[in-house]
Amino acid sequence: MKKITIIGAGPGGLATALLLAGKGYQVKVVEKEAYVGGRTSSFEQDGFTFDRGPTFFSMPHLLEDLFAQVGRKLSDYLTLKEVDPLYKLQFDDVAFVPHRDEQQTYQDIEQLFPSNGAGYIRFMKETRKKMNALMPLLQNKHNSLFDYTRLRAIKALPSLSLGKTLYDELSKYFTDERLKLSFTFQSKYLGMSPWECPGAFSILSFMEHEYGIYHPIGGVNQITKALAKAFTELGGTIELNRSVKNIIVKEGRIYGLTYEDGEQEQTDELVINADFAYAMSELVEEKHLKKYTRKKLEKKNYSCSTFMIYANVEKVYQEHHHTVLFASDYRKNVEEITGSKTLSADPSIYIHNPIVTDPTLAPEGKSPLYLLAPVPNNFSKLDWEEQKDTFAELVFDQIEKKSGFKDLRRHISSYSILTPNDWEQRFNVYKGATFNLSHNLGQMMYFRPHNQFEEIENCWLTGGGTHPGSGLPTILASATITANGIFKKDKKGILIQ
């Protein structure tokens, strides 16, 4: 049986590993950290548990399907709790709290933004159709332009809203600016601006309204722990504290790996889950690359980064699980993050308060509070060591002023900060661009690095850096596409998509 090595135990690496192990391959995942999960991992801070990255989990049926592919039941590994209402969207003058229930949301919209309710119903109906047309595109490989001549691609083209930005797309449905932002801020999940993100991504807010948002008990990190558990039960191996130093390529094909301790190991196929641009610039010798040399990588577009504060709070705020505080001038804030790459004096902030759904995350009466401000990636050259404390104070100021988390600072016993520099240096995320290569049309589908990596034979990609892109549902889709590619190559049949 073929030997397959996977670099990285992020959700992409683990989901691919699980599918491959399910077909009987000998699979080993090598992970540089002492824990699994990558950006979807957890950490403890004096008895408080934090998700490091993802906190929204949508479309759980994709994960259920993945477990079913290997004869397992997701509910044996994970307890999912729906979060409804979805979130609180706090603007300067109004708070919008959408529900999963369409009728309820219609009424809320009519009350807060009169005459926009019908637009919401139309948005849901039309985007449902768009989603059905787009799903096959997101679930299949795009290794050659020939893939686009297939019927499914042609059928989907009118739905892609090509040439339209996400903001334009939502302007078809709503007249109120705040409502447009309520259905476009999700482009931040891709680290992009609604004024640049392709209109096709209106499926992001649709997905939340249609399929709901879920919280796994213990945190979103439990998804990667569940994948790791099922994978090892199937005979797979995970080696932690195993950092890859170099990918050995001979005559255009994968030969093996060199680890940090100098040991070399041969492998038949290699799957790279480590951040794509990091892996190409740090692990592969430049002479093996044409499309993705360091110079060319530098010229690509990347997502924004995130400034994180993880705070131990000595009380429980009876606020929503998810709150988004919009900057007073949201467009300016977005332009500063993605355009001029400067720090905003009025940042938008996301507050994660999971204790209201899941009391297992902190000692009784206390809560782990996760604060995220989207900020420029490290092409900005900002000096984070100098800026981080001042910026953290600004985040606290905004929260105390604009949200229901009153007197927050007074109730924090300790906190830690994670800057774009930490994402880059500690977590091997290229330029700290936490959501990978941007998802503009020139870097999507065929134009994104292929799941069957086009520059090196026997080399595959999985995770947010390849097709279809960043975000857990799409990462799970990337794992299926990559595993299917290997099965097809070995004539092992493919999984149901």
Ligand SMILES: Cc1cc2nc3c(=O)[nH]c(=O)nc-3n(C[C@H](O)[C@H](O)[C@H](O)COP(=O)(O)OP(=O)(O)OC[C@H]3O[C@@H](n4cnc5c(N)ncnc54)[C@H](O)[C@@H]3O)c2cc1C
């Ligand atoms: C702050 C933040 C919030 C997010 N929120 C959401 C959300 O709410 N919902 C959502 O769907 N998505 C969200 N995402 C996006 C995305 O789902 C996650 O980033 C996801 O973890 C990316 O998965 P991945 O498999 O691509 O890679 P990663 O999770 O980055 O995993 C890559 C792995 O490779 C390992 N590695 C790197 N270099 C080496 C090496 N040399 N040797 C061995 N191992 C190595 C890393 O340690 C890591 O474990 C968020 C991301 C961030 C950063």
